[in-house]
Amino acid sequence: MTQTQTHPSLLDRLPKVRGSYKENAPLAPLTWFRVGGAADVLFTPADADDLATFLAGCPDDIPVLVVGVGSNLLVRDGGIEGVVIRLGSGFTSIERVDDTKMRAGCAVPDIMLAKAALNAGLTGLEFYRGIPGALGGALRMNAGAYGHETKDVLIEAEAVSRKGERVTLSNADFGYSYRHSEVADDLIFTSALFQAALGDKDEIKARMDDITSSREDSQPIKSRTGGSTFKNPGGTNPDGPKAWKLIDAAGARGLKRGGAQVSEQHCNFLINTGDATGSDLEGLGEEVRARVKETSGIELQWEIKRVGREAQT
Numbered sequence: 001m002t003q004t005q006t007h008p009s010l011l012d013r014l015p016k017v018r019g020s021y022k023e024n025a026p027l028a029p030l031t032w033f034r035v036g037g038a039a040d041v042l043f044t045p046a047d048a049d050d051l052a053t054f055l056a057g058c059p060d061d062i063p064v065l066v067v068g069v070g071s072n073l074l075v076r077d078g079g080i081e082g083v084v085i086r087l088g089s090g091f092t093s094i095e096r097v098d099d100t101k102m103r104a105g106c107a108v109p110d111i112m113l114a115k116a117a118l119n120a121g122l123t124g125l126e127f128y129r130g131i132p133g134a135l136g137g138a139l140r141m142n143a144g145a146y147g148h149e150t151k152d153v154l155i156e157a158e159a160v161s162r163k164g165e166r167v168t169l170s171n172a173d174f175g176y177s178y179r180h181s182e183v184a185d186d187l188i189f190t191s192a193l194f195q196a197a198l199g200d201k202d203e204i205k206a207r208m209d210d211i212t213s214s215r216e217d218s219q220p221i222k223s224r225t226g227g228s229t230f231k232n233p234g235g236t237n238p239d240g241p242k243a244w245k246l247i248d249a250a251g252a253r254g255l256k257r258g259g260a261q262v263s264e265q266h267c268n269f270l271i272n273t274g275d276a277t278g279s280d281l282e283g284l285g286e287e288v289r290a291r292v293k294e295t296s297g298i299e300l301q302w303e304i305k306r307v308g309r310e311a312q313t
Helices: 048-057 110-119 126-130 135-141 201-218 243-249 278-296
Strands: 020-026 038-044 064-067 073-075 080-086 094-096 101-105 154-160 166-170 188-195 260-262 270-272 305-307
Touching (some): 048 154, 048 188, 094 110, 101 110, 110 135, 126 201, 135 188, 260 278
Parallel strands (some): 038 080, 073 305
Antiparallel strands (some): 020 038, 094 101, 154 188
16 A cells, blocks of 8 residues: 555544555546646545445545546646545456446446447447546446437446445436436446447447547547536437537637637537646636526536635635
8 A cells, every 4th residue: 555644644544445545646647637736635446345445434524536537527726625536447347247238347438348349249338439538427427429328228337335335226226317317426336237239340340430530520539628518408309409509609619718728629628728727727617608698598507527626825
């Protein structure tokens, strides 16, 4: 176990684990935006049992937050209080359970599940090729793209509660809606079982290639971005209002604040042009929301998760 003794009072209150603790751990390198402050403590559990041990022994008054690959996350400049949990290699297994089912750890990037299904000749999971992030976040927010959502393919998921209890949730337990689930905030997902179907590898690969091309053509995937910034007000309704159209109509395409900018390529994406702060990005997002509200009467809802403390001045 690795420990850096800069705030021993907090580490002294945490349980012994097989994974690693790191104090005052920079979080910007772990997020796609590359902004934000440090975690008071960053904990990387060895596996699900180690995670359960930590949660069972962590005092209730210490805040705990789990993060994935940081694709849909904006960390504020003051960092995050308490313990940030980041699932690592102990949560990256992928296996074919039977002819049509796949089980994967929740640190697995969405794209890797899609590729594993392709290699197994299974169809139905191609849409994950178009979703940045890891499966834990996909479960939490019912991630979806290209006409499909997590709720369409999830059978069940394993999780650990804040008290360290291991639980299994069925699809119905999630109470899924558009980019939302009703699952308790304190549950940390560890693995999930997905339903696919037998398919033709060439056809599956062609669909995934189409998704890849579509993303490259329409989204700033090579920029420091956090994916779609705001939820579509129309949800999955193809005829409903789209966030990017509302932003464009409000004249916010290319809008800048500090080192943050609304993407010229796809205006529902915020990008870090190089020296943005968390405050730049969040402030720009709020300005976009205000403009859209003024021009359309619609109040956009953040899809990106914003966490942490404001920087002290």
